[in-house]
Amino acid sequence: MLNAYEKNVYVKVESREFQLKVQKENGKIVIFMGDRRILVDYEKINKYVYSFIIDGKPFEAEIEKENEGYRIYVGNVSKDVFVYDLKRFSITSRKEVAEKRGEHIIRAPMPGKIAKIFVKEGEPVKKSQPILTMEAMKMENEIRSPVDGKVKKIYVRSAEVVESKAELAIVIEE
Numbered sequence: 001m002l003n004a005y006e007k008n009v010y011v012k013v014e015s016r017e018f019q020l021k022v023q024k025e026n027g028k029i030v031i032f033m034g035d036r037r038i039l040v041d042y043e044k045i046n047k048y049v050y051s052f053i054i055d056g057k058p059f060e061a062e063i064e065k066e067n068e069g070y071r072i073y074v075g076n077v078s079k080d081v082f083v084y085d086l087k088r089f090s091i092t093s094r095k096e097v098a099e100k101r102g103e104h105i106i107r108a109p110m111p112g113k114i115a116k117i118f119v120k121e122g123e124p125v126k127k128s129q130p131i132l133t134m135e136a137m138k139m140e141n142e143i144r145s146p147v148d149g150k151v152k153k154i155y156v157r158s159a160e161v162v163e164s165k166a167e168l169a170i171v172i173e174e
Helices: none
Strands: 006-013 016-025 028-033 036-044 049-054 057-066 069-074 077-085 103-107 112-117 130-136 139-144 149-154 167-173
Touching: 130 167
Parallel strands: none
Antiparallel strands: 006 016, 006 077, 016 028, 028 036, 036 049, 049 057, 057 069, 069 077, 103 167, 112 130, 130 139, 149 167
16 A cells, blocks of 8 residues: 555653654554554644544543653643654754855754764765764664765764764765
């Protein structure tokens, strides 16, 4: 069956982390968590409140966007939830272009630990060539060069822990 929508995401709820595949089938959302298949139907009631039926069980939730995540209220319980798109891990944001012409700042897509650095300052790189790998959410993710060019600066070392949006390297387009 052809799915019009499919996305691989990491979801962090408090200290628990999940890798999910989300698809749309026949107008409903299907979430795959490992071997488990979860059918989700929902309707937006107002700006913040949604009515859900998850695997046949109905409930309402209030969802508020907060900083880089969401606060979700179900009854008297609230949880902080963060959703990360896996595509962000394997490509560098095209929006992160430095003021100087041709310099591309490579930033961490989320908090994590630098696992391995593949290049040195001054080395030439090709577009999509791995610059480094970063451990985040129990996965190693390749951070790649956005352009053909030369590595101008590497700001991190192996085993260093970095925050989301931290500058990792600069590649000069050639």
